Amino acid sequence: MPVARPESSDSRVIAHVDMDCFYVQVEQRRQPDLRGQPTAVVQYNAWKGGGLIAVGYEARKFGVKRSMRGDEAKSVCPEIQLVTVPVARGKADLSIYRNAGSEVVAILSRKGRCERASIDEVYLDLTEAAEKMLSETPPESVEAINDEVIKSHVLGLSAEPSDVRQTVREWLCQRNADRRDKLLACGAFIVAELRMQVLKETQFTCSAGIAHNKMLAKLASGMNKPAQQTVVPFASVESLLDPLPIRKMKQLGGKLGHSLQDDLGVNTVGDLLQFSEEKLQDRYGINTGTWLWNIARGINGDEVESRVLPKSHGTGKTFPGRNCLKTIDGIERWLSKFSEELAERLEADLEQNKRIAQTLTLHASASKANEAQSQKKFPSKSCPLRYGTNKILEDALNLFQAGLREYLSSSSKAHGNGCSGWGITNLSISASKIVDIPSGTCSIMKYFHSQDQRYPSSKEFDDKEIHESTALSPSVGSESSSRKHLLEPETECSKDGTKMNIVMNIVMQAHLDDKSRMFEEKTQTSFCRESLPSSTSAKKNEPQLDSVGEETVIKDAISGNRSQDQKGKAFKEKGTSSILQFFQTQNCSSSIQEPKEETVNAIQETAESSCSGKADDTVPLESGGIRNMHHSADQSRVACMYKIDEIDPNVVDELPREIQEEVRAWLRPQKRANNTTKRGSSITHYFSPNKNM
Ligand code: TTP
Numbered sequence: 001m002p003v004a005r006p007e008s009s010d011s012r013v014i015a016h017v018d019m020d021c022f023y024v025q026v027e028q029r030r031q032p033d034l035r036g037q038p039t040a041v042v043q044y045n046a047w048k049g050g051g052l053i054a055v056g057y058e059a060r061k062f063g064v065k066r067s068m069r070g071d072e073a074k075s076v077c078p079e080i081q082l083v084t085v086p087v088a089r090g091k092a093d094l095s096i097y098r099n100a101g102s103e104v105v106a107i108l109s110r111k112g113r114c115e116r117a118s119i120d121e122v123y124l125d126l127t128e129a130a131e132k133m134l135s136e137t138p139p140e141s142v143e144a145i146n147d148e149v150i151k152s153h154v155l156g157l158s159a160e161p162s163d164v165r166q167t168v169r170e171w172l173c174q175r176n177a178d179r180r181d182k183l184l185a186c187g188a189f190i191v192a193e194l195r196m197q198v199l200k201e202t203q204f205t206c207s208a209g210i211a212h213n214k215m216l217a218k219l220a221s222g223m224n225k226p227a228q229q230t231v232v233p234f235a236s237v238e239s240l241l242d243p244l245p246i247r248k249m250k251q252l253g254g255k256l257g258h259s260l261q262d263d264l265g266v267n268t269v270g271d272l273l274q275f276s277e278e279k280l281q282d283r284y285g286i287n288t289g290t291w292l293w294n295i296a297r298g299i300n301g302d303e304v305e306s307r308v309l310p311k312s313h314g315t316g317k318t319f320p321g322r323n324c325l326k327t328i329d330g331i332e333r334w335l336s337k338f339s340e341e342l343a344e345r346l347e348a349d350l351e352q353n354k355r356i357a358q359t360l361t362l363h364a365s366a367s368k369a370n371e372a373q374s375q376k377k378f379p380s381k382s383c384p385l386r387y388g389t390n391k392i393l394e395d396a397l398n399l400f401q402a403g404l405r406e407y408l409s410s411s412s413k414a415h416g417n418g419c420s421g422w423g424i425t426n427l428s429i430s431a432s433k434i435v436d437i438p439s440g441t442c443s444i445m446k447y448f449h450s451q452d453q454r455y456p457s458s459k460e461f462d463d464k465e466i467h468e469s470t471a472l473s474p475s476v477g478s479e480s481s482s483r484k485h486l487l488e489p490e491t492e493c494s495k496d497g498t499k500m501n502i503v504m505n506i507v508m509q510a511h512l513d514d515k516s517r518m519f520e521e522k523t524q525t526s527f528c529r530e531s532l533p534s535s536t537s538a539k540k541n542e543p544q545l546d547s548v549g550e551e552t553v554i555k556d557a558i559s560g561n562r563s564q565d566q567k568g569k570a571f572k573e574k575g576t577s578s579i580l581q582f583f584q585t586q587n588c589s590s591s592i593q594e595p596k597e598e599t600v601n602a603i604q605e606t607a608e609s610s611c612s613g614k615a616d617d618t619v620p621l622e623s624g625g626i627r628n629m630h631h632s633a634d635q636s637r638v639a640c641m642y643k644i645d646e647i648d649p650n651v652v653d654e655l656p657r658e659i660q661e662e663v664r665a666w667l668r669p670q671k672r673a674n675n676t677t678k679r680g681s682s683i684t685h686y687f688s689p690n691k692n693m
Contacts (some may be wrong), residue, residue, distance in 0.1 A: 015190075194228060207225045259554040273297075312357070319425050
């Protein structure tokens with residue numbers, strides 16, 4: 001439900017910038033021959049020419065619409081150029097568009113606080129920049145006003161078409177205007193400048209709305225497209241909102257909008273004005289009631305958040321009609337692709353932006369197998385996020401199975417029989433609750449400890465603990481709810497600790513996990529294939545293997561039954577003041593049994609490839625933090641396979657002072673080893689009792 005925030009000031013200058021037919025522009029930049037031609041971007045699914053997802057303005061003139069498929073677009077516009085979205089892992093790969101959006105954000109953020117709202121839209125708080133301009137170079141003092149500013153649309157100005165430019169010029173430069181209008185006029189100059197800069201540096205055009213708050217700016221940005229900007233002076237707010245269909249307002253497209261229409265007969269924003277704040281509060285609660293009362297008057301206190309990076313990462317795919325997924329195998333295949341992509345994007349985010357995500361969410365839609373199920377939504381589920389493709393896959397599968405169990409059990413209850421028919425028409429996973437890596441911290445031991453408590457594998461959750469998640473929008477900027485006590489630190493110290501622990505976990509695991517497939521595929525293959533998930537399949541400590549040769553020896557290692565207790569002991573052990581001691585304690589505490597020879601060989605091979613700098617496969621036998629630096633099958637060989645030279649020195653700098661030295665010392669011999677010989681360049685060797693051999 002929307003929440004009312006007090007308007008901080010009605011003289012803020014807020015802009016909403018929206019790229020024009022964004023994917024088409026990106027494609028036209030990649031293929032300049034397409035410039036000026038009617039163009040549309042289509043999904044790669046070739047059925048009926050593929051669904052259109054972006055339509056260029058030249059094509060719109062012919063009546064081409066996003067709701068069409070390629071064949072239909074061709075029938076209304078035979079010259080249309082249809083460009084298929086790039087494909088990776090059997091699904092659309094949006095990275096070129098995402099990266100293009102980042103280029104734009106980098107430019108727009110030069111003039112004020114910038115919030116990236118989606119792949120192609122941004123809010124800017126230009127209040128300070130506008131105030132500065134007003135005091136130093138007010139519009140009336142500008143000698144040559146750029147055409148782009150003069151072309152602004154100012155709502156509420158009336159003029160003969162031949163006089164529009166002059167009228168706009170006069171409005172922009174009026175000396176005796178209300179201060180709020182003067183600030184908006186400065187905003188128009190600044191935004192025009194930014195848009196020209198975007199065009200110059202990226203070749204993309206964009207449109208913008210300039211107003212006193214986010215809601216009004218967003219409404220205005222779409223009013224005059226492409227490549228134009230619209231200003232909403234305070235005095236024209238009422239006439240803008242009055243006739244606006246209520247369902248067009250942000251957050252009123254769903255249930256709340258329906259209720260306003262059906263229960264109160266409110267069809268336009270203006271219709272809302274007749275209701276007192278109290279009446280709206282009585283009906284919709286205090287917050288929503290006040291929010292509705294405010295929006296009817298153009299009041300919206302939402303701040304522009306300082307965020308140039310996405311709030312979440314998501315990946316998914318629809319499987320319409322007969323393409324729906326009907327087996328756990330099929331689900332696993334797709335989740336595996338999604339996990340790989342998500343893991344890559346998370347790693348890139350970590351590397352480039354020093355950010356970590358904390359929550360993994362799975363969303364799905366199920367087909368209507370029967371009447372009862374058609375009423376029921378597939379529940380979204382989330383859990384703490386663990387880095388690495390395989391861990392994400394494992395957790396996503398568990399989330400899926402938990403969701404499916406719930407979906408089927410409630411439908412079968414409602415229907416009074418067992419439900420065997422299910423089909424997934426939409427499947428996605430996302431990573432949210434993304435935070436910056438902290439620069440300071442208090443105790444590394446706390447990191448480890450908190451990680452131990454906070455980041456169990458989803459296998460260690462039962463269904464109650466895998467939490468229900470609110471629906472995520474597929475766009476950038478979505479966020480999921482999650483179980484608070486698992487994710488939110490009780491103290492500042494543990495907050496930092498958790499984050500830093502994740503950092504260490506990531507740094508030390510990332511190269512392990514994603515490259516560990518060879519081992520994991522041999523050992524951890526089955527997730528209740530081709531059958532409905534058993535009611536116990538995701539239960540705590542349940543063995544996760546069922547069919548492959550190595551199962552019995554690996555089961556406990558993966559589910560962590562026995563080693564869990566010992567890990568617990570090690571964590572409780574007081575006086576483990578040294579990192580080395582800590583790791584050694586962890587390694588020695590492992591009671592993982594020896595896998596079959598074949599598997600051990602795989603481990604050894606991978607340790608060597610790690611030394612040579614090639615893709616290194618290692619053995620992520622359990623979940624968790626640094627403690628999982630991995631245990632080889634043979635306990636006399638401590639198999640902590642981690643490419644130490646890949647530790648980012650910055651991470652070490654961010655550790656508490658008292659342990660920085662220790663970590664550096666720990667790293668040093670490793671570097672020397674690398675300089676001289678590839679042998680011994682793994683932690684395995686470093687920790688090995690025979691490391692001097
Ligand atoms: P929009 O900003 O909604 O549209 P647009 O930029 O194509 O056109 P406009 O000038 O009217 O703003 O979406 C931004 C991009 O997001 C769009 O180019 C393609 C992609 N997109 C989808 O992939 N699927 C969708 O359903 C929508 C709405 C957009």
